[in-house]
Amino acid sequence: MKKACLLLFSSMLLSPLTVQAEENSQTALKNLLAQMTHYSASFQQTVSDEAGDIVHEATGTLTMTRPDKLRWETAYPDETLLIADGDAVWNIDTFVEQVTIIDQTQAIADNPVILLTSNDPAVWNDFTVSKASDDIYTVTPKNGEGQIQSLTMRFNDDILASLEMLDAQSQTSNLVFSSINVSDEPDSSLFTVTIPDTYMIDDQR
Structure with missing residues (x-):
């Protein structure tokens, strides 16, 4: 009984400290990301299953700008394009000539x-938000019901250097960035979509 009471008392003391640590980590990450008004980079992606075996590899480019715009383009092994324009996400598969809009x-x-x-x-x-160091932060959704279970961001000299995502299927996607540009604003045309007449459109909005 005495031991149980001590454990309970210890947890009550630890809880405010844990909350404060989370708040501090969130504030630190907010400050880092707030500086990232624009971001473009090449990436190399490796996807591993729960056992650590590589199941997919890809290369491409990632372009982001605030607010709410993102362009994800793969060059290998297939050419695909995903654009978030602030209102909708356009998933463009050039091989089958199909566009899915969400x-x-x-x-x-x-x-x-x-x-x-x-x-x-x-x-x-x-x-x-939890912080492993001043350069490594892990973000976890509170409800845990989304496709991404956690996202770990690694920074180098306050610039995003890599992302690691754990999904609901226990696969880990690791993206390492190179040729990073945080100075130049991306052309707005990168976040607009023009669909050829021959493409099939699946509009799920």
Whole structure:
């Protein structure tokens, strides 16, 4: 009984400290991301299963600008394009000539990737932030029901250097960035979509 009471008392003392640590980590990450008004880079992606075996590799480019705009383009092994224009997410498959359109709010619900481009401070309320060091932060959705279970951001000299995402299928996607540009504003045309007449459109908005 005495031991149980001591454990309970210890947890009561630890809880405010834990909350404070989370708040400090969130503030530090907010400050880092707030400086990232624009971001473009090449990436190398490696996807591993729960056993650590590589199941997919890809290369391409990632371009982001605030607020809420993102362009993800793969060059290998297939040419694909995903554009978030602030209102909708356009998934463009050039091989089969098909475009899938999803409402952006629905597409990024509970996805910590939203923190990379959102200017809305309220979105942070949906996530918990922990800090392994001044350069490594892990963001976890509070409800745990989204496709992305956690997102780990690694910084180098306050610039985003890599992302590691754990998904609901226990697969880990690791993206390492190179040729990073945080100075030049991307051309707005990168976040607009023109669909050829021959493409099939699946509009799910």
